[in-house]
Amino acid sequence: MTVTTRRERRQQQRRQQQRRDTGGGGSRGIGGLWIGVIVIAAVIALLLVARQMGFLEGPSAANTIDVNSVDVSQTVGEKQNDLGHDHVSSGQRVNYPSLPPTSGQHWPSPAAPAPWGIKTSTLPFEVSTHNLEHGGVVIYYAADTSSAQVDQMRALVRSLQSAGFNKIVLEPWADMPKESKVILTAWDWILKQPTFDQISFVKFVRQHHAGSDAPEASVP
Template sequence: MASAVPLVLLALLLARSGPGGRSMPDEGRHHVARGTPVAYGHRPPTSGPHWPQPERWGVHDEPVPPEAWVHNLEHGGLVILYRCARPCPELLGLLAGAYQTFPRSKWGHVKLLIAPYPRLSVPLAILAWAWIDELPGFDRERLLRAYTAHVDRGPEDLP
C-alpha cells in the first residue's frame, strides 16, 4: 500500500502539469519604434522588446514580424506559428477552424494570432508570454489546453 502512494502522487502531479510546453526566459517588455528590428535571445521569441502596437488577432496568410506579435503576447494573447515546406491548405483550414471555435477572452474576442513562421524548427508552436509549446503537427486539444491555460494572463491586462 505504501508503495502505491508515490505512484498516486506522481499521477496527480502529471494530471496537474497543464498544457505541456516550457517556460522561457523573460526578455523584458519595453517598446521600440515600429520598424526597428530586435535581436531576441530566443527564436521564436516569447517576450522582449516589441513595437508599440499589437498586431490584429486572427489568421494571417503572410509572416508577421515577431516585433509585432510579441506585443500580443504581452496583452495575454497567444500566437500559433506554423512552418510548411509547401502550401498547406489542410493545416490552414484546421488552424482557422480552431480560431473560430476557441473561447472568447474576458475582452469578448479570441486572443489568438496565427501566422506562418519560416524560421520555425518544428511544424507548429504555440506561444504565450515567456512560454512555448512545440508540436510535431496539429493537435486541437493540446492547442486548446494551452490557450485556456494562458489567455488573459500576460503582463498587461488589455484587449
C-alpha cells in the same frame, strides 16, 4: 409593282436579315461570352482569396474537436525566461535570443500590436511580441503545412474565439525549425509540436490566454 421588283426586294430583305444575324447579333453574342468569362474569373479569384484568408473552410474543418470539452487541468508548454517588455522605436529590429520570442522588446502603438485573428503572412516579431504582452497567444505553423491541417487550425481558432478566447494570432512561418510543425507562444511560454495535435493546441490557448504572466493581460 413588277415581279422582278418584288423578287429583288425580298432578296434585299434576306441579305439585311443575314447581316443582322452574322453582324450585330454575332458581336453581341461574342460580347456576352466575354462578359461571362470575366464574371466567372472574378468569382473564382474571390473564392481563392476568401479561402486563403480563412473565410471558407475545407471539408476537413468539420473534423475539429470541441474546444470546450478539452481537459485543461494539466499545464502544457515550457516556461521561458522573461526578457522584459520595453518598447523600442517603430521599425527598429530587436535581436531576440531565440525565435519565436515569448517576451522582450517590441514596437509601441500604433505599429503594434496587430489585430487579432488569422493571418496569411508572418508579422514582424516586434509586432507579435506586443500581442503577447497583452495576454495573447501567437501560433505559428510551417509554410509547407497541408491545406487540410491549416483549415483545421483556422477552424479551431474560430471556435476558441467564439468561446471567449479572442486574443489569438495564427500565421504561417517560413523559417519554422525542421523539428516542429506548429509552435504556440504566450508571454513566457512556448509549446513546440513536431506534428499538429488539436488537444494540446486547444489546451495551450485556454491555459495561457490572458494569463497572469503577461504584463498587460487585461488589455483587449
